[in-house]
Each structure stands twice: as structure tokens, then as C-alpha cells.
Amino acid sequence: MDAEAEALGGAGGEDRPGLVRVEDAGLDEDDDPADGESRLTLDLSVSGAIATGTWKERTAPTGYYRGAVYHGTIQLVVSPHAHGMNGRWLGFGKNFIVNSGDWHLDWREA
Numbered sequence: 001m002d003a004e005a006e007a008l009g010g011a012g013g014e015d016r017p018g019l020v021r022v023e024d025a026g027l028d029e030d031d032d033p034a035d036g037e038s039r040l041t042l043d044l045s046v047s048g049a050i051a052t053g054t055w056k057e058r059t060a061p062t063g064y065y066r067g068a069v070y071h072g073t074i075q076l077v078v079s080p081h082a083h084g085m086n087g088r089w090l091g092f093g094k095n096f097i098v099n100s101g102d103w104h105l106d107w108r109e110a
Contacts, residue, residue: 036060036061036062037060038057038060038063039057039058040055040057041055041056041057042054042055043055044074044076046078049077049078050075050078051074051075051076051077051078051085051087052073052074052075052076053073053074053075054071054073054074055071055072055073055089055091056069056070056071057069057070065094068094070093071091072089072090072091072092073089073090073091074087074088074089074090074103075087075088076103082107083107084104084105084106084107085103085104085105086102086103086104086105087102087103087104088100088102088103089102089103
């Protein structure tokens with residue numbers, strides 16, 4: 001199955017697009033940033049209508065977070081027509097407080 005999805009959301013709270021590649025029963029996301037920008041990676045396993053996994057963000061070296069690396073968990077529910085996923089992420093922030101937020105993926109053809 002070849003497909004891509006646009007990822008919106010993120011640990012920093014801002015909406016940021018990315019591409020998700022579907023590989024067998026799992027998903028691998030890489031936002032392909034330009035030099036000096038943040039880099040986000042998702043590693044998801046899909047079982048039925050549930051996608052569960054981890055995320056990791058290496059922030060921009062010159063930005064507010066100064067190249068810090070954050071990581072956490074994510075769980076998403078696949079929409080009934082498989083056109084997207086909605087869910088939540090969980091992870092620690094700059095002040096080592098556990099945060100959470102919404103994450104949304106929209107499917108688009110590759």
C-alpha cells in the first residue's frame with residue numbers, strides 16, 4: 001500500500017506539515033525539514049483502527065529550544081473511511097513537565 005498523510009500538530013503546539021509513509025502494517029513519518037529547522041519522526045504500529053507508537057522531535061538549533069530533543073508516545077484512531085487519523089500525543093516539555101496535545105493526520109495520494 002503506497003500512501004502519504006499530512007501530519008498536523010506537534011509537541012510544540014504549532015501546526016506543522018509532514019509526510020507519512022505507509023509500510024505494511026506500520027507507519028513511518030519524517031517531516032523532511034530544511035537545514036536549521038526542527039525534525040520530527042513518528043514510529044507507529046497499526047492494529048485495526050488504532051495506531052500506537054512513539055514520536056521524537058529534534059528542535060531547530062537556533063530556535064527557542066536550541067536543538068533540544070523531545071520524545072513521547074502517540075495514539076491515533078483511524079477515521080471510518082481511512083482518510084485520516086485523530087489522536088493525542090504525550091511527552092515532556094522544556095521544564096520537564098509532562099504535556100499532551102491533539103494530533104491529526106490527513107491522507108493524500110502519493
